[in-house]
Amino acid sequence: MSDGTAWAQGYALQAGADLNTWFVLQTVTDVAECHRLLFLQMACEKACKAHLILGGSSPETLQTSHGYVANPLTIVIKQQILRLSASLKGMRGVMEHVRHVAEEIEILNPAIDRAGKRPDNCEYPWEDSSGAVRSPLTWSFHPSRLVTAPAGRTFLKLLRASIEQLCDFLSTPETPSPLRVKS
Numbered sequence: 001m002s003d004g005t006a007w008a009q010g011y012a013l014q015a016g017a018d019l020n021t022w023f024v025l026q027t028v029t030d031v032a033e034c035h036r037l038l039f040l041q042m043a044c045e046k047a048c049k050a051h052l053i054l055g056g057s058s059p060e061t062l063q064t065s066h067g068y069v070a071n072p073l074t075i076v077i078k079q080q081i082l083r084l085s086a087s088l089k090g091m092r093g094v095m096e097h098v099r100h101v102a103e104e105i106e107i108l109n110p111a112i113d114r115a116g117k118r119p120d121n122c123e124y125p126w127e128d129s130s131g132a133v134r135s136p137l138t139w140s141f142h143p144s145r146l147v148t149a150p151a152g153r154t155f156l157k158l159l160r161a162s163i164e165q166l167c168d169f170l171s172t173p174e175t176p177s178p179l180r181v182k183s
Helices: 004-025 033-054 070-085 089-107 142-148 150-170
Strands: none
Touching: 004 033, 004 150, 033 070, 033 089, 033 142, 033 150, 070 089, 070 150, 089 142, 089 150, 142 150
């Protein structure tokens, strides 16, 4: 298996591409909300996995699960805030919002259903508690509202900056132009 740095770089680059796609899809009116959110969920998951690998986690372990967003994402954003401002004092409200956004983004993955309490996801149909089959195409997802709030827009800027910094840090001669996330 390749070393952790190569895996971290792969995840970081893909996170940047997924986030770019999410930003582009925000400008397209006839794209379903679930498809937009799928790219945001994937960007967050891959960014978290890149950070976890750099922190010593095994790439093999991270490849077998999708539940790596809620806790790591808040840490990633907190680290980015500290890089930018050296103090979390004025960002308490943003961090509280980020924790909520991170939990909701993790649930967007169909593999995470909170023991059947939250089967809604942005990829596959599911059966609700009354036995009705629901489609992501007709569902209203909470993260869409969360990322348009002022603290949500701050979250997106911090996520973008974190992925850009990660890509810059992991750049090699084979990838001389790290992916820059556009908004």
